[in-house]
Amino acid sequence: MSHGLRLPVWLGLLVAIGLAALLHLAVGAKSIPWSEAWQALVAYAPDNADQSVIRGSRLPRLLVAMLVGASLGLAGVIMQAVGDNPLADPGILGINSGAALFVVFGLLVLPGHDLSMIPLFAFSGALVAAVGVLLLAGRGHNPIRLTLSGAMIAALFSAITSILLLLDQQGLDSLRRWLTGSIGVTGGSMQAWVWPYVVLGMLLCLVNVRALNAHRLGPQAAAGMGVNLLKMRLFGLASVVLLSGCAVALAGPIGFVGLVVPHAARLLFGDDYRRLLLAAPLLGALLLILADIAARTVVRPFELNTGIVTALIVGPIFVALVLRKVK
Amino acid sequence: MTRLGLTLPRTLPLLPWVARPIDVIWVLVLMFALVAVSLYALTVGSYSLGVAQAWQALWSPDRVDSTMRNLLWELRLPRVALAILAGMAMSLAGLLMQSLTRNPLAAPGLVGVESGASVTMLLIIVLWPTLLPLELYPLAALAGGLAVALFVALLSWRQGISPLRLILVGVGLTAMLSAVADLLITYGNIDQVESALMWLGGSLHRAGWPQVRSLGIWLLLAGVPLLFFHRQLNLLQLGEKVALSRGLNVTGVMIFLLLCSVMLTAAAVANVGTMTFVGLVAPHLARQLAGDRHGALMPLSALVGALLVLAGDTLGRGLFPPLQLPAGLVVAIIGAPYLILLLARQRSR
Numbered sequence: 010m011s012h013g014l015r016l017p018v019w020l021g022l023l024v025a026i027g028l029a030a031l032l033h034l035a036v037g038a039k040s041i042p043w044s045e046a047w048q049a050l051v052a053y054a055p056d057n058a059d060q061s062v063i064r065g066s067r068l069p070r071l072l073v074a075m076l077v078g079a080s081l082g083l084a085g086v087i088m089q090a091v092g093d094n095p096l097a098d099p100g101i102l103g104i105n106s107g108a109a110l111f112v113v114f115g116l117l118v119l120p121g122h123d124l125s126m127i128p129l130f131a132f133s134g135a136l137v138a139a140v141g142v143l144l145l146a147g148r149g150h151n152p153i154r155l156t157l158s159g160a161m162i163a164a165l166f167s168a169i170t171s172i173l174l175l176l177d178q179q180g181l182d183s184l185r186r187w188l189t190g191s192i193g194v195t196g197g198s199m200q201a202w203v204w205p206y207v208v209l210g211m212l213l214c215l216v217n218v219r220a221l222n223a224h225r226l227g228p229q230a231a232a233g234m235g236v237n238l239l240k241m242r243l244f245g246l247a248s249v250v251l252l253s254g255c256a257v258a259l260a261g262p263i264g265f266v267g268l269v270v271p272h273a274a275r276l277l278f279g280d281d282y283r284r285l286l287l288a289a290p291l292l293g294a295l296l297l298i299l300a301d302i303a304a305r306t307v308v309r310p311f312e313l314n315t316g317i318v319t320a321l322i323v324g325p326i327f328v329a330l331v332l333r334k335v336k
Numbered sequence: 337m338t339r340l341g342l343t344l345p346r347t348l349p350l351l352p353w354v355a356r357p358i359d360v361i362w363v364l365v366l367m368f369a370l371v372a373v374s375l376y377a378l379t380v381g382s383y384s385l386g387v388a389q390a391w392q393a394l395w396s397p398d399r400v401d402s403t404m405r406n407l408l409w410e411l412r413l414p415r416v417a418l419a420i421l422a423g424m425a426m427s428l429a430g431l432l433m434q435s436l437t438r439n440p441l442a443a444p445g446l447v448g449v450e451s452g453a454s455v456t457m458l459l460i461i462v463l464w465p466t467l468l469p470l471e472l473y474p475l476a477a478l479a480g481g482l483a484v485a486l487f488v489a490l491l492s493w494r495q496g497i498s499p500l501r502l503i504l505v506g507v508g509l510t511a512m513l514s515a516v517a518d519l520l521i522t523y524g525n526i527d528q529v530e531s532a533l534m535w536l537g538g539s540l541h542r543a544g545w546p547q548v549r550s551l552g553i554w555l556l557l558a559g560v561p562l563l564f565f566h567r568q569l570n571l572l573q574l575g576e577k578v579a580l581s582r583g584l585n586v587t588g589v590m591i592f593l594l595l596c597s598v599m600l601t602a603a604a605v606a607n608v609g610t611m612t613f614v615g616l617v618a619p620h621l622a623r624q625l626a627g628d629r630h631g632a633l634m635p636l637s638a639l640v641g642a643l644l645v646l647a648g649d650t651l652g653r654g655l656f657p658p659l660q661l662p663a664g665l666v667v668a669i670i671g672a673p674y675l676i677l678l679l680a681r682q683r684s685r
Contacts, residue, residue, distance in 0.1 A: 101507065144680050145441070153503055157441035160507055161672070164443075164612050168668040171533055172661060264511060314522055320515030324508055331504040332491065 018277055022291055029298045033074070034067050037305050074301045074315070075294040077256045078266060080207055082293020084252040085267025086274070086285055087214055090221045091245035093228075094155055095272070095334070099135075099253035100264025102159030106166040107138025108257035113170050117177055128203055131254035138162055139250055203255045210251035214286055217244045221282040263316040265323035266293055272330065296323075359632035362625050366639040373643060374416050377650040378408060415543035418607065419649045419663065420642040421551045422540070423614055425604040427641025428559050430615025431622075431634065432597035435569050436590060437499040440679065444601040444615035447506045447594070451513035452484025453477040453605040454536055458517050461532045462524035474550055474606035481602035484509065489594065535609045539662035540649050547607045554603035558596040559638070565593065566631035573628055611664035614641050614648075617671035620678055644671065 034046040041059045049060035049068075081099060088097035099105050111134025112127055145158035220241040223231040232238055256263065274288040297315065300322060304313040378390040385393075385404065393400045393408045429444035437446070445451065457477050460467055488509055492501035517536075521529050534541070568589045571579040576586050604611065621644075622637035644667055652661035 096504065101511065141676060145676055153439060153500060154441065156504065156507055157439060157443075160510075161441060161443070161616065161675075165668055165672040168613075168665045171536070172665045172669070175530075175533060175661070176656070176659065264515075314518070317515045317519050317522075320512055320518075324512035324515065327508040327511075328491065328505055331501065331508060 015278060022288070022295070026291060026295050026298070029295055029302070030071055033071050033298050033302050034063050036302060037067060070301070071298065073259055074297045076203070076207060077260045077263065078293035078295070078297030079290035080210065080252040080256040081263060081266040082270035082289040083211065083214060083286065084249045084256070086271040086289040087245050087249050088267065089271050090224065090282065091242055092155065096156055096268070098265060098268035099249065100262065101156060101268060102142050103162035103166060104135045104138045104249070104253050105257055105262035105264060106163045106170070108134035108254050109262045110134055110166040110170045111137070112257065113173055117173055128206055128255060128258040131258040132250055135250045135254040135257070138166065139246060203259055206251050207255050210248045210255065213244050213248035213251070217241055217248070218282050218286055225280060261316060263319055265319050265327060266296055269323050269326050270296060356632065359626055359636065362636060363639065366636065366643060370420065370639060370643050370646070373646050373650065377416050377646060378412050380650055380654050414545050414548050415540050415649070416646065417548045418540055418543040418551065419646040421548065421555055422604045422608045422611065423618070423641035423643065423645030424638040425551065425555050425559065425600040426611050426614040427618035427637045428562060428634065429597045429600040429604070431619040431637045432562070432593050433615070434619055435573055435630065436593055437503060438573065439499070439503070440620070441616070442503065443612045444597060445510070445610065445612050446503060447488045447598065448484040448509045448513065449481040449598050449601040450605050450610045450612065451510045451517070453481035453602055454610060455513050455516050456480025457535060458520045458532050461535070462520045462528050465528060474547070477606035478602045481605060482598060484513065485598040534662060539660065539664070540608055541660055551603055551607045554599060558599040562596055562634060565589070566634060569630040570628070609662065609664060611645065611667065613664070613668040613671045614644055617667070617675050618644055620675060
């Protein structure tokens with residue numbers, strides 16, 4: 010891996026995000042010209058209908074997409090780094106479905122909740138699922154065992170979720186869109202509750218970066234270099250739970266983003282976690298903006314769910330990755 | 337249990353087969369339990385019967401009135417029979433997958449059979465409800481499941497079947513297919529989605545004699561030959577190289593066993609929906625009784641699986657009376673915590 014700063018790649022990434030964001034604002038059920046979208050951002054005129062559409066509904070949605078993508082990308086990097094496992098992902102390891110189950114349970118069963126409780130439900134679900142997977146997978150660095158444990162935990166939690174929904178048909182009707190990962194449903198109101206947790210999760214990652222870099226050489230070498238392995242793992246677990254819990258609370262379970270983003274980031278920027286931790290959120294945001302654009306334009310004026318689009322786009326990449334890497 | 341095994345002789349002249357006397361005892365115990373639970377299951381439901389009445393209606397159907405006879409013979413008996421057969425099929429399929437991949441967490445749906453069948457059924461139920469007559473649904477699900485399994489096997493082929501690639505490609509493809517299923521669930525008509533969800537949860541509410549017959553035929557076709565493959569499975573358990581050095585045609589045997597497992601899973605999914613956890617839990621329970629000796633393990637895990645599904649279905653019918661919880665979900669909720677405890681204990685040993 011080269012050691013340059015790779016300024017052109019960073020610049021290209023930022024420009025790509027900017028362009029994708031503008032495109033995201035411009036397309037949709039009603040096409041709005043780019044210049045109008047730009048105007049709405051820099052010089053907002055409330056009496057212009059197009060501009061108020063952009064400010065009122067598309068901009069919050071764009072922000073949610075970016076936030077979710079960034080959280081999932083970062084969570085994926087941390088999981089793959091701490092678990093020393095190239096196939097880790099909050100979706101595949103069942104953490105998303107754990108969070109989803111607890112949110113559904115909280116919404117349907119517990120009375121007197123409000124929106125600010127949803128992230129807390131999601132965190133506890135993510136934590137339970139993560140601990141369950143870790144218990145099942147054991148100590149050895151066996152990616153197969155980890156993947157299968159995750160698949161099992163995911164199957165268990167989605168079984169319970171569907172029992173809950175079978176018991177309550179009204180709940181099924183209102184929650185089924187959220188359950189497949191949909192950015193459009195929750196809108197901007199959730200964002201305010203979730204921001205602090207995302208920032209906290211990102212800070213935990215940054216505190217961990219030195220330990221992660223040492224851990225690349227293997228746990229024993231890292232311990233020899235004075236890294237507190239237990240602290241690193243606990244911080245990693247906490248940040249994964251926070252970040253993927255936030256993503257689920259915002260948009261429902263969206264799989265595969267956390268799997269592919271770290272690989273793409275490593276391909277573009279090398280193995281240094283100081284750069285990866287910066288690149289992964291950016292790439293995740295870009296991926297989710299693009300997926301959301303596809304979700305909104307393929308069957309215009311209807312919308313697909315973003316989680317379904319990411320699974321359909323990124324699933325083949327996962328299979329190709331396996332076929333190339335696993336002999 | 338171990339003490340009992342020590343006091344009993346390890347072989348008997350009457351048992352030239354691979355079983356030990358203790359296995360025969362366990363088989364008898366499980367069969368007795370199965371009969372008892374079946375009798376109980378016949379009496380549970382919105383029209384409750386006494387055990388004595390059910391017994392009479394079973395053995396002398398002419399002497400009871402026609403309502404009770406119809407209820408028992410047309411509704412409850414096929415349901416019990418289907419539960420037993422489905423449990424056997426899923427449990428055998430799971431055992432095969434676990435032995436083939438030498439991984440205790442392998443589920444029968446590993447190679448995408450279940451998701452392939454589910455997506456096919458969802459497509460039919462949600463998009464073209466009038467496309468096929470009801471009797472052909474299982475065949476369509478079977479075709480879908482087999483096609484996906486074949487695709488996964490082809491993708492992971494590398495000079496023979498590589499279990500590692502099989503597992504990972506299966507997980508990836510399953511995730512993609514479940515995205516398609518989600519698409520249909522999200523945008524379909526809510527009533528059709530409800531019935532599809534019921535089916536996907538592994539429900540026996542459509543049980544009838546035709547389903548029992550079709551599943552029975554598949555079980556005979558793909559399940560009975562397995563009983564003669566216990567030696568090969570024992571060898572595979574030791575690793576491919578050992579098996580190869582003992583003169584086993586590893587690739588051929590693996591293809592045959594994989595095919596059997598896929599056929600069993602597809603037939604069960606086609607008739608009763610997805611029941612992943614039966615295939616995961618039942619072989620582990622049976623392993624507690626017989627260890628890794630496949631000659632005894634296969635009949636035992638088939639019986640345990642049958643018992644699990646029957647108990648799950650009876651519970652699912654009895655818990656919230658007007659509503660019938662799918663048996664597969666009940667088994668998942670009871671079985672998964674047990675499995676997690678079991679595997680955590682095995683790891684720390």
